[in-house]
Amino acid sequence: MNLRELSEQLGLSQTTVSRALNGYPEVSEATRLKVLAAAEASNYQPDARARSLATGQAKAIGHVIPQSTSHEMVNVVFADFIAGAGETYGQSGYDLVMSMVSDDAEVQTYRTLARKRNVDGVIVHAPTQDDPRIALLQELNLPFVVHGRSSAVRTDYSWLDVNNKRAIERATKFLIDLGHRRIALINGLERMDFALRRREGYVAGLAAHEIATNAAFMRSDEMTEPFGHESAGQMLDAPAPPTAFIASSIVVAMGVRRAIEERGLKMSRDVSVICFDDMISYFPNGEGEPIFTATRSSVRDAGRRCAEMLLAQIENPGSPAVQELWEADLVVGTSTGPAPGDS
Amino acid sequence: MNLRELSEQLGLSQTTVSRALNGYPEVSEATRLKVLAAAEASNYQPDARARSLATGQAKAIGHVIPQSTSHEMVNVVFADFIAGAGETYGQSGYDLVMSMVSDDAEVQTYRTLARKRNVDGVIVHAPTQDDPRIALLQELNLPFVVHGRSSAVRTDYSWLDVNNKRAIERATKFLIDLGHRRIALINGLERMDFALRRREGYVAGLAAHEIATNAAFMRSDEMTEPFGHESAGQMLDAPAPPTAFIASSIVVAMGVRRAIEERGLKMSRDVSVICFDDMISYFPNGEGEPIFTATRSSVRDAGRRCAEMLLAQIENPGSPAVQELWEADLVVGTSTGPAPGDS
DNA sequence: CGCTTCTCCCAAAGCGCTTTGGATTTTTGC
DNA sequence: GCAAAAATCCAAAGCGCTTTGGGAGAAGCG
Numbered sequence: 001m002n003l004r005e006l007s008e009q010l011g012l013s014q015t016t017v018s019r020a021l022n023g024y025p026e027v028s029e030a031t032r033l034k035v036l037a038a039a040e041a042s043n044y045q046p047d048a049r050a051r052s053l054a055t056g057q058a059k060a061i062g063h064v065i066p067q068s069t070s071h072e073m074v075n076v077v078f079a080d081f082i083a084g085a086g087e088t089y090g091q092s093g094y095d096l097v098m099s100m101v102s103d104d105a106e107v108q109t110y111r112t113l114a115r116k117r118n119v120d121g122v123i124v125h126a127p128t129q130d131d132p133r134i135a136l137l138q139e140l141n142l143p144f145v146v147h148g149r150s151s152a153v154r155t156d157y158s159w160l161d162v163n164n165k166r167a168i169e170r171a172t173k174f175l176i177d178l179g180h181r182r183i184a185l186i187n188g189l190e191r192m193d194f195a196l197r198r199r200e201g202y203v204a205g206l207a208a209h210e211i212a213t214n215a216a217f218m219r220s221d222e223m224t225e226p227f228g229h230e231s232a233g234q235m236l237d238a239p240a241p242p243t244a245f246i247a248s249s250i251v252v253a254m255g256v257r258r259a260i261e262e263r264g265l266k267m268s269r270d271v272s273v274i275c276f277d278d279m280i281s282y283f284p285n286g287e288g289e290p291i292f293t294a295t296r297s298s299v300r301d302a303g304r305r306c307a308e309m310l311l312a313q314i315e316n317p318g319s320p321a322v323q324e325l326w327e328a329d330l331v332v333g334t335s336t337g338p339a340p341g342d343s
Numbered sequence: 344m345n346l347r348e349l350s351e352q353l354g355l356s357q358t359t360v361s362r363a364l365n366g367y368p369e370v371s372e373a374t375r376l377k378v379l380a381a382a383e384a385s386n387y388q389p390d391a392r393a394r395s396l397a398t399g400q401a402k403a404i405g406h407v408i409p410q411s412t413s414h415e416m417v418n419v420v421f422a423d424f425i426a427g428a429g430e431t432y433g434q435s436g437y438d439l440v441m442s443m444v445s446d447d448a449e450v451q452t453y454r455t456l457a458r459k460r461n462v463d464g465v466i467v468h469a470p471t472q473d474d475p476r477i478a479l480l481q482e483l484n485l486p487f488v489v490h491g492r493s494s495a496v497r498t499d500y501s502w503l504d505v506n507n508k509r510a511i512e513r514a515t516k517f518l519i520d521l522g523h524r525r526i527a528l529i530n531g532l533e534r535m536d537f538a539l540r541r542r543e544g545y546v547a548g549l550a551a552h553e554i555a556t557n558a559a560f561m562r563s564d565e566m567t568e569p570f571g572h573e574s575a576g577q578m579l580d581a582p583a584p585p586t587a588f589i590a591s592s593i594v595v596a597m598g599v600r601r602a603i604e605e606r607g608l609k610m611s612r613d614v615s616v617i618c619f620d621d622m623i624s625y626f627p628n629g630e631g632e633p634i635f636t637a638t639r640s641s642v643r644d645a646g647r648r649c650a651e652m653l654l655a656q657i658e659n660p661g662s663p664a665v666q667e668l669w670e671a672d673l674v675v676g677t678s679t680g681p682a683p684g685d686s
Numbered sequence: 687c688g689c690t691t692c693t694c695c696c697a698a699a700g701c702g703c704t705t706t707g708g709a710t711t712t713t714t715g716c
Numbered sequence: 717g718c719a720a721a722a723a724t725c726c727a728a729a730g731c732g733c734t735t736t737g738g739g740a741g742a743a744g745c746g
Contacts, residue, residue: 014696019735024735028693053732053734056701065429067430077626079418086441095440096440097445098438123664346702361705390701478713
């Protein structure tokens with residue numbers, strides 16, 4: 001059933017039927033009701049491609065995932081971000097189209113996306129400190145919102161980020177207040193902007209209490225469980241091990257905990273752990289009381305909000321760029337305690 | 344730059360340019376080269392909607408994610424499945440469009456997808472034992488491939504599944520051979536077909552050695568870490584606790600391990616653990632030697648293969664349905680050992 | 687009552703591509 | 717050298733929708 005058939009069946013022109021369905025005022029209420037009823041009855045839905053071609057709007061948002069960084073990208077938080085964004089898209093009648101591309105083809109992918117016109121805008125994931133995609137998208141005039149931000153890019157663009165620096169700085173100070181002095185940071189890949197900012201927060205937190213940073217207490221890599229395990233293990237086995245760890249994700253924190261417990265130590269009593277908790281749905285940080293003391297911010301909410309921002313931008317072209325900086329909560333769980341006495 | 348402009352620039356008709364670009368034989372090699380060069384130079388890409396409208400092919404595959412089951416669905420394996428499928432799509436020039444829908448709207452979503460014609464086929468995720476989506480899609484005549492299968496549906500349809508029953512049966516026997524008799528199963532939601540089959544395998548494995556099942560040793564829920572932790576904890580605290588656990592996912596197994604270690608027990612020495620390992624990229628089961636003894640099958644490979652099957656079906660309409668049943672490997676790690684003596 | 691203004695509807699022109707059916711030129715066969 | 721076949725190219729007709737620019741007929745105005 002297409003528009004022509006529906007209009008013939010109703011004895012009306014395609015114009016009238018189209019207008020009735022799309023809520024234009026040039027059609028009487030009586031015929032509108034008739035049209036709506038007929039459309040409902042025959043389960044009519046306009047062909048997306050045809051409509052899109054006629055209106056110029058794709059009604060779809062693109063998410064580009066580079067494959068080589070797929071450990072980092074198709075990662076633990078990604079699914080939840082998408083779930084949040086997808087909720088918003090669904091409510092507004094937008095589709096979400098994902099492109100998995102090899103890393104070197106990424107720039108070309110954005111160009112192609114813009115040219116093929118099958119998306120109205122894109123979300124930029126996992127920005128690096130000086131991300132070339134931002135300039136590219138501005139050049140292509142394709143609306144976009146960055147999840148995170150790119151510190152070194154000085155042009156005006158829309159982004160939504162968590163105050164990673166402040167969050168980790170607070171976590172660091174929290175540990176210092178508990179008497180810890182040897183505090184380790186198990187960070188994500190530091191070419192990612194968020195990881196860099198977290199390190200800044202860590203360094204700032206230490207500096208505020210005149211504690212020197214120690215390269216042996218800082219690790220940075222993809223945020224997997226084994227990475228947390230191995231890093232913490234090595235540090236714990238060294239002389240003068242850390243008494244506290246800050247992990248960049250709950251997955252990493254699980255590895256840290258494993259290393260601690262393997263050595264017959266007890267979390268909180270012997271070694272404290274704080275992590276950044278993205279509130280991943282299938283990896284909740286405990287039910288009532290959190291397991292890990294954590295800086296917490298929902299990546300799902302971030303997905304929802306980024307999508308809203310992008311849709312607003314698409315529907316009001318020329319509107320100014322919007323930035324949002326969310327503060328993470330610091331929630332206290334069972335993984336932290338005062339530094340052990342002999343520390 | 345669109346086709347008309349490109350053809351005017353070249354002094355050729357749109358027909359010729361279109362044919363040159365799409366490799367039709369009715370154009371001389373000389374002009375083809377000229378056209379290709381010009382297209383390259385001006386970065387021409389055909390408008391996806393227009394092409395799609397003209398050809399009748401959307402060049403896109405749909406993945407529908409019900410929101411209410413999103414804990415189950417936008418879950419730990421989903422991201423990797425998508426990554427695998429997306430690879431295949433990318434190579435074949437297909438897009439992946441995801442729809443997040445509220446649970447009750449799911450049926451309507453498939454209808455709408457079919458009517459709006461913005462996908463050429465869909466992947467069905469997480470089938471239940473008697474999944475109504477299969478009949479619906481057959482009725483709609485929309486090509487599809489099921490990841491998993493729906494045991495109670497007797498019609499012929501394409502699916503790719505892991506031999507969940509055999510895998511868990513082997514795991515169970517493996518534990519029995521090590522002397523274990525009190526073996527617990529921490530399963531996924533048993534309205535999911537895979538979970539049901541895993542239970543069958545577990546029961547069959549026990550039955551083969553004439554071990555009676557014990558309801559206290561069987562739990563089933565969403566596969567989160569806290570679920571594993573809580574289930575294992577309760578069982579371990581009961582009189583005559585299990586000496587071995589079979590966990591339906593590595594995430595659950597992490598929770599089981601935590602419960603074990605919290606009680607001062609040691610995995611393998613005191614309590615054995617086997618899990619189903621989907622080889623999730625950011626949650627590798629150890630680097631060299633696996634941490635957990637596991638039945639292993641790559642969900643990413645499954646994504647790749649499902650996508651291939653679906654594309655083949657779309658490109659050869661009327662081809663017979665294809666079924667693939669993959670055997671999981673049983674890899675031995677450090678989480679299993681002989682049953683403790685007093686067992 | 688004659689004129690203008692609404693109201694409601696429609697024919698037709700795109701949107702940018704593919705593809706059918708033909709036209710024109712070149713090559714081939716005898 | 718000329719008809720037939722092959723090789724190239726093109727105009728135009730869709731694909732299914734939205735939207736522009738009118739055109740009847742009804743209602744409002746003096």
